[in-house]
Amino acid sequence: MCSIFQITCDGAFFNRCLDCFLGKAAYIRNLQDNLVALDTELGNLIAKKNDVMRRVVDAERQQMRRLDGVQVWVSRLDAVKTEADELITDGSREIEKLCVGGYCSKNCRSSYKFGKQVARKLRDVETLIAEGVFESVAERAPEPVADKRPTEPTIVGLQSQLEQVWRCLLVEESAGIIGLYGMGGVGKTTLLTHINNKFLESPTNFDCVIWVVVSKDLRLEKIQEDIGKKIGLFDGSWKNKSVEEKAVDILRRLGEKRFVLLLDDLWERVDLTEVGVPLPSPQNTTSKVVFTTRFIDVCGSMESHRKFKVACLSEEDAWELFRGKVRQETLESHHDIVELAQTVARECGGLPLALKTIGRSMAYRKTAKEWRHAIEMLRRSASEFAGLGEKVYRLLKFSYDSLQNDTIRSCFLYCCLYPEDYGILKWDLIDCWIGEGFLEESDRFSAENQGYYIVGTLVHACLLEEVEDDKVKMHDVVRDMAIWITGEIEKEKRNFLVCAGAGLKEAPDVEVWENVRRLSLMQNQIETLSEVPTCPHLLTLFLDFNRELKTIADGFFRCMPSLKVLKMSNSGKPWKGLELNLGMPKLGSLQLLDISHTCIQDLPQELKLLVNLKCLNLRRTIWLNKISWQLISNFSRLRVLRMFATGWFNFHEAPEDSVLFGGGEVLIQELLGLKYLEVLELTLGSYHALQILFSSNKLKSCIRSLYLQLTGDTALIIDATAFADLKHLNELRIESATKLKELTADYTEIVRKRREPFVFRSLHHVTIQSCQKLKDSTFLVFAPNLKSLSIVKCNAMEEIISVGKFAETPEMMGHISPFENLQMIDLLGLPHLKSIFWKPLPFTHLKEISVRYCPNLKKLPLDSNSAKERKFVIRGEEDWWNPLQWEDEATQIAFRSCFQPLFLNSGRKI
DSSP states (O other): OHHHHHHHHHHHHHHHHHHHHHHHHHHHHTHHHHHHHHHHHHHHHHHHHHHHHHHHHHHHHTTEEEOHHHHHHHHHHHHHHHHHHHHHHHHHHHHTTEEGGGTEETTHHHHHHHHHHHHHHHHHHHHHHHHOOOSOSEEEOOOOSSOOOOOOSOOTTTHHHHHHHHHHHHTOTTOOEEEEEOOTTSSHHHHHHHHHHHHHHSOOSOSEEEEEEOOSSOOHHHHHHHHHHHTTOOSHHHHTSOHHHHHHHHHHHHTTSOEEEEEEEESSOOOHHHHTOOOOOSSOOSOEEEEEESOHHHHHHTTOSEEEEOOOOOHHHHHHHHHHHHOHHHHTSSTTHHHHHHHHHHHTTTOHHHHHHHHHHTTTOOSHHHHHHHHHHHHHHGGGSTTIIIIIIHHHHHHHHTSSSHHHHHHHHHGGGSOTTOOEEHHHHHHHHHHHTSSOOSSHHHHHHHHHHHHHHHHHTTSSEEEETTEEEOOHHHHHHHHHIIIIISTTTOOEEEOTTSOOSSOOOHHHHTTOSEEEOOSOOOOEEOSOOOOTTOOEEEOTTOTTOOEEOTTTTTTOTTOOEEEOTTOSOTTOOOOOTTTGGGOTTOOEEEOTTSOOOEEOGGGGGOTTOOEEEOTTOTTOOEEBHHHHHHOTTOOEEEOTTTTGGGGGGOOTTBTTGGGGHHHHHHHTTOTTOOEEEEEEOOHHHHHHHHHOHHHHHHEEEEEEOOOSSSOEEEEGGGGGGOTTOOEEEEEOOTTEEEEEOOHHHHHHHOSSOOOOTTOOEEEEESOTTOOBOGGGGGOTTOOEEEEESOTTOOBSSOGGGGTTOHHHHTTOOOOTTOOEEEEESOTTOOBSOSSOOOOTTOOEEEEESOTTOOBOSOOTTTTTTOOOEEEEOHHHHTTOBOSSHHHHHHHHTTEEEOBOTTSOBO
């Protein structure tokens, strides 16, 4: 039995071994046939591939996308073909090893292994042939989320704003409508283009990004057409539908998508509901709208949730952009060119369009002389520079053309009379506009309001820049564009001659003046005006800031019958008065005369013939102590009189025939006779004169600025609430009031009687100097709009705001929060000062605290919640700063970076 079982087992094992041997032997026996078959089938496979690829190429020519299955099959085929080619190439060598008619091999192991590879590869080829039957090889390619738009590869100076807007699009759900605003040529479209293209580089959840150029000629049909093309609605029949029907279609289609709508170059509000665009909102966070505009007002009318100002480039970024356009080869062609090129770049004021235009035109200028000529041309007459007029100024002029009316356009062009980078006082500019007749003056306050509205309009149109609350300036390139308009485009109508800030030592030849309407020689080094010009059409003449001016020809103003505005402020050498009897009586049309900040000592009687004078600016004519009372009474049409710090240097030495005699009492009596007076800035030198002022309702309604120099022997206590009746008081300076003990107020009564106890709402600027007995200035707690406070050399001053004054109203202690709008506080020479305020203040608008020689001020009213953005500076001596006490260590650390030690002129720290 065992032997039979053994024989059976041995037989089974033998059979398995035999099958295995024969199977492996088959790889050797069939090697030659398989190689032939592999070669044949590989040819069939390649033919199959060629057929498929012809279909793929045809489909892709029709903007179709090959199927993923086809692509995988082709990739596998290419890999198999490579391997099969190698086997076929090596096949002849392996066949030579065969013997016994191909049934055996001289190297069985090698032939077996090779034969097995050939057999498997043959099966792979046959499988690929079987799989290579495709009903379709391509499909319509899905629309890209955005259409790539051409732009420069790098985005100089705008990267941080790109990232901010991108964050709003992807992260901030509440930012549904985003506005990008800025002046023409500043890079708004460039930024929007990079936003568009970024959707192709970075995967997002949005289904489509739609680009529409709106431009000045707003047409809803055109916007709908661009949107319709992107979302597959546009065809011949759809084009003929009405605006309302298209809006319904667009709304339905976009309602199914997460979309981003990019609107370039908006000049006015676009009603998206009329277009059919679902409005982004906190409830609809699946869509976004981003637009560019030149006007911040459009951001408001579009109800944007976020807005970003696209500003001109920093000097560093401007140089990087300019250098890239000029090319390194040019910059290295002469050792002076880099420095000259940097000067040219600065002349562009950081405006990318100007930088690119000028950079390209200078790309092959390889001599220093060519670069120096370019600088001269840009400074003398920029419009002559190649490309600036056509490419830059005409683009910027669209903003000018879009201004609402000729009045605003005239006001804008007037601003180019001021030098480059000059901070123009808003009220001074408006005075000139009124003097020229641009604004109707039947009601001075209405005219001023209109003026401030126009300033705001120009700022919002990015044609002016706000540099401080009370100042604006023109960007250099915008100013050049304005000069270009007045000198070339509208020369007959405007005819300006602008030489402001040109470094002139001599005035232009008077023959050039003849047909000029507005002439600015402001901010030069002219020493003499020796010729008498004939200017029958001249309306405005700026001679300000000619500090070297020594002499003016006799009768200089004699032949200027149309002159309305004459400005001579800050002219003439110090300690030398101007002579004004120079034909001025012939200026019968003169509306505004500005001789502020000059050293004039006497206003000549002949000026009484200026019968139409409406605005006289004598601010800070500190040496002026002789003004005839008859002269003032003859200015019967005067509406504006600015006499802040007039004659203060020797105020109490004014002669008896001067209106300044008696500390200003005579002046006030004369002013009461000026029935049209509406704006008054005044300097008074006696308490009695101040009382007379307070007794006149007319004068109280006119006061804008008040300078008090209250010397005398009697101890003074002034009721500060009397200043509350000066409803338009903007500026108050109290100086050398050596006997002034207190500016008092019944704080308890004020708090109890007034729902809002702010009695000095219009007061913005306060200076208290050399008031040796004054211990506090607590009345300022009721000046909520105060912007600057300067207290200097008040030896007895202990507290700025005294806590003791509110002892009877403790309920108010926790509610009073002064200085909410304060931007600057300057404390100098206050040896006994211990406190500014008794608790920390928010100081949300603060820009600077300056403390000098205040050794007992041990603590500032700051904590970790004060001035949270930390954008202000604290100036003072290190000996004062280092031992300061703080609310806590966190506050001390937070404000450490704000401190800047003060230095004397020698460079030694105070």
